[in-house]
Amino acid sequence: MPRSSSAPIFVHSGWRCSSTYVWHRFRAVPTVTAYYEPWHEQLAGLTPERIERERPATSGLRHPSEGLPYLSEFAGLLRPDGGVHGFETRLALDEYFLPPDQEDPGHAAYVETLIEAARREGRTPVLACCRTLGRIGWLRRRFGGTHIVLIRDPxxxxxxxxxxxxxxxxxxxxxxxxxxxxxxxxxxxxxxxxxxxxxxxxxxxxxxxxxxxxxxxxxxxxxxxxxxxxxxxYVAALPRADLVIDVDRLGGDPEYARTMATAIEVLTGVKLDFADCRTPPPxxxxxxxxxxxxxxxxxxxxxxxxxxxxxxxxxxxxxxxxxxxxxxxxxxxxxxxxxxxxxxxxxxxxx
Structure with missing residues (x-):
């Protein structure tokens, strides 16, 4: 059965593993608040001006160029002096392999801030990041939700x-x-x-x-x-994943793409469309x-x-x-x- 629409969805991947594309598909759903790279170190000093500058068209990362700036969802969470409420630079890469039983109240409070901000708007929170494969056990233990892992030809x-x-x-x-x-x-x-x-x-x-x-x-x-x-x-992440998506197949096998979209809908209640996914050339x-x-x-x-x-x-x-x-x-x-x-x-x- 689909899970509660207020339950968080986590998308875990490595860098250059199509996580931006999957995040973009979640972002297109009106009932979702999809946070882009919510563990990125730049959030510690984020400003409205920086949000406006950080766009796919100017990133040089070969991402689709249409749409809002990457970090628009953080605009309402900024401190007066800059930076996202509760975010600390150490969260980016320090303790990338965070043990599931380790206590980190500051880290937990930050994640809860993002989840609650989405819930106040009646939306499903989605956190998609390249820095959480080693933390999936810690996040699952504290926040439950659905955990999707992306994997690519290394x-x-x-x-x-x-x-x-x-x-x-x-x-x-x-x-x-x-x-x-x-x-x-x-x-x-x-x-x-x-x-x-x-x-x-x-x-x-x-x-x-x-x-x-x-x-x-x-x-x-x-x-x-x-x-x-x-x-x-992946040794840390795969045993704890609710769904593993092979992004090499996602763009080259339409039937597989439909199957993955159906699996996400069953797990989360969120309906995605991967019909425009294309596997990049090798x-x-x-x-x-x-x-x-x-x-x-x-x-x-x-x-x-x-x-x-x-x-x-x-x-x-x-x-x-x-x-x-x-x-x-x-x-x-x-x-x-x-x-x-x-x-x-x-x-x-x-x-």
């Missing part, structure tokens, strides 16, 4: 990060992966493998220091950090990355081979990884990775 997702480079230095999306991994509980071995160290100061200082330190880091390091965060995030290019080598090393460093092969929702992640082989590669690297996860060795003939 190689194409990372290549989307990389394609936005305008100079030979990391993009914002890459820098966030470095910062998250350097501070993540459970990611210590992976961070050491890449030489990452937890920074000091506020988030802007840490991102700046990371950019300065890693401005010439090779592409393989960027991919390895991304993959570690990708795997850790990011090609011969980047100097040995995907197989980096993936195997990361999975080993994270000590997650048994978790990835256990029966259950984690197999969704497993299938996405196996299917993520770039066309220019042979099947051998991923067959070796598959063998690694299964705890066996391929013979010379099989390889």
């Amino acid at each position: 190689v194409q997702q990372w290549r989307s990060f990389y394609s936005l480079r305008k100079r030979p230095r990391p993009t914002y999306f890459e820098l966030c992966q470095y910062v998250i991994l350097s501070e993540a509980a459970g990611g210590e071995a992976a961070a050491r493998r890449l030489g990452l160290q937890a920074g000091k100061g506020d988030l802007a200082d840490r991102i700046h220091a990371t950019r300065k330190r890693l401005k010439r880091a090779p592409a393989r390091m960027s991919f390895a950090a991304f993959l570690a965060v990708y795997v850790l995030s 990011h090609a290019g011969r980047l100097p990355v040995d995907y197989r080598k980096e993936a195997v090393a990361m999975i080993e460093a994270l000590d997650l081979s048994e978790v990835l092969t256990a029966p259950g929702p984690i197999q969704t992640l497993y299938r996405k990884l196996v299917r993520a082989l770039p066309e220019r590669e042979t099947v051998t690297p991923w067959r070796r990775l598959l063998a690694f996860w299964r705890g066996k060795r391929l013979s010379v003939a099989e390889a």
